[in-house]
Amino acid sequence: MDTLTFDLCVIGAGSAGLTLASGAAQTGVRTVLIEGGEMGGDCLNYGCVPSKALIKAAAEHHAGADVSYETAMGRIADAIDAIAPHDSQERFEGLGVTVLRGWARFISREEVEVALPEGTRRIRARRFAVATGSSPAVPPVEGLRDVPYLTNESLFARERLETASLPGHLLVLGGGPIGIEMAQAHRRLGSEVTVLQAGKALPREEPELRAVVLAALRAEGIDIREDTTATRVRQDGEEIVVETEAGEVRGTHLLVATGRKPNMDRLDLEKAGVEVSKAGIVVDDSLRSVTHRGLFALGDMAGRGQFTHLAGYHGGVALRRIAFGLPSKATAPIPRATFTAPELAHVGLTEAEARERHGSRLTVLTLPFERNDRAQAERATEGLIKVMVAGGRPVGAGIVGPGAGDQIGYWQLAIGQKMKLSAMAGAVFPYPTRSEIHKSVAGSYFGPKLFESNLVKRSVGAIQRLLP
Ligand SMILES: Cc1cc2nc3c(=O)[nH]c(=O)nc-3n(C[C@H](O)[C@H](O)[C@H](O)COP(=O)(O)OP(=O)(O)OC[C@H]3O[C@@H](n4cnc5c(N)ncnc54)[C@H](O)[C@@H]3O)c2cc1C
């Protein structure tokens, strides 16, 4: 059998693997990239891109445009096709990466095997990066596997995009970001939608921020049932029936969005001597396996969150060490955004986390968008910003409202660069924009200190007497 030798073997051509492979090859690292499924990974084919294309089509329909479910499905396929060349085998080969299209599995600490149509190849490399992503975790609910349920993979599968018609009544199991985004998109396109969520919906988010999203979704007619666990699923004629302790609910389709599991089944990681947990490969801040220092885990496989921008960031962190031998740690605060209308975004600590870490040093600032002139002018005042401050520096921020995903970047920069809150208060934003809310909320920290202080008043009085 042929053995090919490389400096770096990257497994998985999603955001993490592509970022690392392109950077490595372009800086002179001899790189092989192995992909068993579609180039571009989950985000392009079954995740962010199709879901955001669907959300946009649904928003247009909701606003009165003539966008059918079939049109929306076509737009999803078009969006994937438009982006695919950027992630393609041809483009990466052009960058100098050797691309192999097959499933990789470890046979030792330094070698993997890949089954290719022309035969099995053995790859030997000095460094490995496992960037194999995650898959839908289907819960062990009785009867679930006997009904034709959807996951994000089947929802956006090419043959379904070409043939599917609007679900009459979509049942969504799971009220995390996937379930909630897809619930609103389908409701806006005309489906009846019921969400069943074991605990609170969007459980990672601040209570008062997620309350705004859930109220908006309920006002659009989505039935969100929290603290409701599915106990059994069955088919009754054309209908799918989900049984819960509070009774049963019937629909025409069932979407399972109950979390993700890391893709490690095919990898034979034990042959590489790699310690794993339920969340993925156990790594330190440098993203290297704690038991195999030449092996990196990136993106969804690193067990540190599941976002495309996180995966890309991981690719860059690993590149710095692999290409240049420089120390490199994945410790930046990672923002997240849920693309509902209104959007919800967060970075850094939540109030509860900040209180645990900073105790009485914590100040929590909130400001509703009613106080923002642009929001008033556009009659889009729903939502608020919340900022956690400790020792005069922001440590967490959450925003709910239109464009929250775009606005949270300011706080990623401020928290990531350990800036003082005074920097945000002193910044100048164009008027009238929604971004002025950042200056206003930061200013609300200093306002009382400045305007309600007798010391300040006495000092200014003295200065006034002294000034010519
Ligand atoms: C419906 C949905 C919507 C989402 N929306 C967003 C969003 O709006 N914003 C956001 O930031 N994130 C979003 N995400 C999350 C985002 O898609 C993932 O975090 C991201 O794709 C992870 O990138 P990755 O590189 O780690 O893995 P992936 O993109 O999953 O790539 C891994 C690749 O590895 C391949 N692979 C697996 N095993 C092997 C093997 N043994 N050999 C060879 N190849 C292998 C797979 O085929 C796959 O192509 C969404 C996810 C879903 C499901």
Ligand SMILES: NC(=O)c1ccc[n+]([C@@H]2O[C@H](COP(=O)([O-])OP(=O)(O)OC[C@H]3O[C@@H](n4cnc5c(N)ncnc54)[C@H](O)[C@@H]3O)[C@@H](O)[C@H]2O)c1
């Ligand atoms: N906008 C974005 O950035 C975006 C969008 C979609 C997904 N993602 C990423 O993908 C990840 C996965 O999303 P997800 O929504 O599948 O997972 P999730 O883990 O965030 O949410 C799944 C929810 O399902 C609930 N659940 C589990 N079993 C259940 C049962 N039997 N009955 C009822 N409820 C049950 C859980 O309590 C949980 O809250 C996210 O954490 C996120 O990182 C990101």
